[in-house]
Amino acid sequence: MSRFNRNASRILRVALITISACVPTLLIVDVTTISVAQEAKRASAQPAAGGEMIARGAYIVNNVAMCPTCHTPRTSDGKLDPKRWLQGGPVVYQPSEPTANWPQIEPRIGGTLPASPEQMVTLLTTAVWIDGNELRDPMPKFHMNRADAEAVVAYLRSITPRQ
Numbered sequence: 001m002s003r004f005n006r007n008a009s010r011i012l013r014v015a016l017i018t019i020s021a022c023v024p025t026l027l028i029v030d031v032t033t034i035s036v037a038q039e040a041k042r043a044s045a046q047p048a049a050g051g052e053m054i055a056r057g058a059y060i061v062n063n064v065a066m067c068p069t070c071h072t073p074r075t076s077d078g079k080l081d082p083k084r085w086l087q088g089g090p091v092v093y094q095p096s097e098p099t100a101n102w103p104q105i106e107p108r109i110g111g112t113l114p115a116s117p118e119q120m121v122t123l124l125t126t127a128v129w130i131d132g133n134e135l136r137d138p139m140p141k142f143h144m145n146r147a148d149a150e151a152v153v154a155y156l157r158s159i160t161p162r163q
């Protein structure tokens with residue numbers, strides 16, 4: 001074998017080893033991507049039941065829509081009080097300019113619901129409250145999809161204040 005050939009076959013061997021080392025990695029990545037995509041599709045296609053639905057509602061309420069920021073009273077050091085989770089309290093956000101009719105209370109929304117489950121879903125999907133109007137700022141005008149709104153309501157109902 002000439003020196004050129006020896007070198008060429010060494011390069012080829014290295015290339016083959018590198019490729020064969022990469023193939024399983026590529027396969028693993030691909031399988032993971034598929035199962036994540038399938039999981040997302042499954043979660044959006046089927047209404048989740050029981051604990052799974054409550055867990056999804058907890059995630060939306062506590063991590064995305066941030067309802068506790070307003071609807072949970074604070075302790076004396078300004079932190080959200082875990083013992084009074086979503087039990088309502090004085091409005092924490094005040095406007096910087098005088099604004100007529102600014103609410104003073106953020107009502108209790110956890111445990112016993114302030115309205116029927118269906119009325120709560122209507123509020124969360126259309127922003128319309130039981131009196132046919134939108135609630136006042138700073139309450140956000142949510143337009144969730146029905147599955148998310150139902151998960152939120154399931155979680156709110158599941159809360160037992162630790163008082």
Ligand code: HEC
Binds near residue numbers: 068091093106
């Ligand atoms: C930025 C503050 C803020 C956030 C975040 C917030 N709210 Fe509110 N919410 C309010 C205020 C203020 C009111 C009172 C509005 C009024 O009196 O018109 C209110 C009122 C309500 C009411 C009416 C209750 C009653 O008895 O009149 C419900 C139900 C409600 N919020 C649910 C929620 C849910 C569920 C979330 C999260 C998905 C949420 N809110 C997030 C501030 C907030």
